[in-house]
Amino acid sequence: MKITQIAGFLGCGKTTLLLKLSRMLLGDSERKVALVVNEIGEIPVDGKIMEESGMQVKDIGGGCICCEVASSFAKTLTQLYKSYKPDHILVEPTGVAVPHQVKLAASMAGRDAKISMGPAIVLFDATRPAELLDMDMLGTLVTTQIKDADIIAISKVDAVDAAAVNDSAERIRKYNSKADIVNLSSFDDLGIDELAQRIIDWKE
Ligand SMILES: Nc1nc2c(ncn2[C@@H]2O[C@H](COP(=O)(O)OP(=O)(O)OP(=O)(O)O)[C@@H](O)[C@H]2O)c(=O)[nH]1
Ligand SMILES: [Mg+2]
Numbered sequence: 001m002k003i004t005q006i007a008g009f010l011g012c013g014k015t016t017l018l019l020k021l022s023r024m025l026l027g028d029s030e031r032k033v034a035l036v037v038n039e040i041g042e043i044p045v046d047g048k049i050m051e052e053s054g055m056q057v058k059d060i061g062g063g064c065i066c067c068e069v070a071s072s073f074a075k076t077l078t079q080l081y082k083s084y085k086p087d088h089i090l091v092e093p094t095g096v097a098v099p100h101q102v103k104l105a106a107s108m109a110g111r112d113a114k115i116s117m118g119p120a121i122v123l124f125d126a127t128r129p130a131e132l133l134d135m136d137m138l139g140t141l142v143t144t145q146i147k148d149a150d151i152i153a154i155s156k157v158d159a160v161d162a163a164a165v166n167d168s169a170e171r172i173r174k175y176n177s178k179a180d181i182v183n184l185s186s187f188d189d190l191g192i193d194e195l196a197q198r199i200i201d202w203k204e
Helices: 014-026 047-052 070-083 099-111 129-134 136-147 162-173 192-201
Strands: 002-008 033-037 056-059 088-092 116-125 151-155 180-183
Touching: 002 014, 002 099, 014 033, 014 088, 014 192, 033 070, 047 056, 056 070, 070 099, 099 116, 116 129, 116 136, 116 192, 129 136, 129 162, 151 162, 151 192, 162 180, 180 192
Parallel strands: 002 088, 002 116, 033 056, 033 088, 116 151, 151 180
Antiparallel strands: none
16 A cells, blocks of 8 residues: 655645546556545545545545644554555645655554555645745745655646746755656646656655
């Protein structure tokens, strides 16, 4: 059971990607996919529709899965393992979650379930790099998310020009020299197949 998080600040496009990515992972294969969402987002995940397409969906409320409700997050993962045994779990933390803490919380499920960790995918919204990085409080959170990322997806590239995408990439590189940077547009289906393949191939 491989656990992959789709992190990134509020409104950067996590849910939109999650929905596309989960369908891509499901494909026409025998793969079993589950979603765990921890948010009250702009675009809700309609659990019923997703379950009709063969996925399990769990919604965790009452706080952030990287801190206040870390233990109920771990319990949810264990329950999913016992009841459904998904091949992949995609997790959408809240926009203010810190990816390495989400990983730690997920690893607590490892006592009772056979889990492996997928990549921490962090979205960076190409439409507002300055807003995300130049404000003191927000900047610290966003740079922490970037530092924790295994893969950084510059999101909404359909809405900006190539120079703006490069600008975001250059800014990101200052904080994380190792992570792969992928251009993503969930609207134009750009980068989604690449991310799905990276998740499938990912080894800890
Ligand atoms: N142009 C463009 N807009 C996008 C794309 N993906 C998402 N959006 C828009 O960005 C807004 C936020 O998208 P969500 O998927 O809800 O983002 P989120 O990160 O889940 O948001 P929260 O859960 O509230 O943190 C919505 O208005 C989406 O329609 C994209 O690829 N291109
Ligand atoms: Mg969301």
